[in-house]
Amino acid sequence: MTEKWPVPDTADVEANLSRVRERIAAACARYGRKEEDVTLLAVTKTVSAERINRAVSCGVTKIGENRVQEYLQKQPLLLPVEAHLIGHLQTNKVGQIVGKVAMIQSVDSLHLAAAIQKAAEKIGVRVDILAEVNVGGEESKSGVSPEEAEEFCNELSAFPALNLRGLMTVPPISDSEVKKRQYFSRMSQLFIDIQGKIRHNNTMNILSMGMSDDYVEAIAEGSTMVRIGSAIFGKRDYSHSVSVPKL
Numbered sequence: 001m002t003e004k005w006p007v008p009d010t011a012d013v014e015a016n017l018s019r020v021r022e023r024i025a026a027a028c029a030r031y032g033r034k035e036e037d038v039t040l041l042a043v044t045k046t047v048s049a050e051r052i053n054r055a056v057s058c059g060v061t062k063i064g065e066n067r068v069q070e071y072l073q074k075q076p077l078l079l080p081v082e083a084h085l086i087g088h089l090q091t092n093k094v095g096q097i098v099g100k101v102a103m104i105q106s107v108d109s110l111h112l113a114a115a116i117q118k119a120a121e122k123i124g125v126r127v128d129i130l131a132e133v134n135v136g137g138e139e140s141k142s143g144v145s146p147e148e149a150e151e152f153c154n155e156l157s158a159f160p161a162l163n164l165r166g167l168m169t170v171p172p173i174s175d176s177e178v179k180k181r182q183y184f185s186r187m188s189q190l191f192i193d194i195q196g197k198i199r200h201n202n203t204m205n206i207l208s209m210g211m212s213d214d215y216v217e218a219i220a221e222g223s224t225m226v227r228i229g230s231a232i233f234g235k236r237d238y239s240h241s242v243s244v245p246k247l
């Protein structure tokens with residue numbers, strides 16, 4: 001009898017990824033968007049390195065992680081891939097992540113921006129960031145209000161080591177296509193408005209919005225980066241993720 005190693009089955013990742021790519025392409029065609037203007041960020045929180053690597057070998061070039069510790073533990077096991085931090089970042093973790101990710105999408109306060117500035121200066125790098133906007137004004141979510149967004153962006157863009165590349169949002173969950181599109185439309189207007197008014201010289205060309213349940217609506221309203229997790233990797237298992245999963 002031959003002993004079988006438990007080979008992790010990752011074929012579902014490849015199939016899911018194809019489906020997501022088809023839906024992105026269909027949404028672009030339907031809403032008059034160019035496919036090259038919509039970047040896919042595969043969201044890999046709680047996902048094992050094997051499953052992430054399957055996605056990378058199927059052409060995923062960018063991943064999003066929520067937690068500093070989890071990303072730093074998995075990173076040495078990953079195929080080369082560009083990582084973005086998309087989860088709330090505490091200032092005491094900033095020193096561990098600056099220089100290790102290509103972008104921090106979840107900048108939600110000047111206090112955090114100042115900490116990133118300091119850490120970036122220390123190692124002599126510039127950091128790409130997005131300003132997080134709480135478009136639905138939800139208590140439970142991070143981000144500045146839409147009303148504060150322009151002033152916040154102007155302040156962020158003045159930090160010499162920060163490169164403000166655009167806006168990120170997680171809108172309220174809704175079953176209504178109309179409501180979803182209203183939030184995304186509001187973000188699009190804000191994005192265009194701020195691009196035209198920004199006082200400092202930053203290249204603001206990323207509007208990061210749309211997740212597994214609403215990326216089609218986000219593309220319809222002008223998203224340039226969709227952050228998709230469960231539609232690619234399946235339902236998340238948080239049971240190991242309070243302490244970082246053993247890999």
Ligand SMILES: *Cc1c(COP(=O)(O)O)cnc(C)c1O
Pocket residue numbers: 043045066086087170211212213227228229230231
């Ligand atoms: C988890 C997460 C996503 C992806 O969510 P899915 O619904 O699984 O696609 C996107 N953005 C942020 C900020 C997240 O935390």
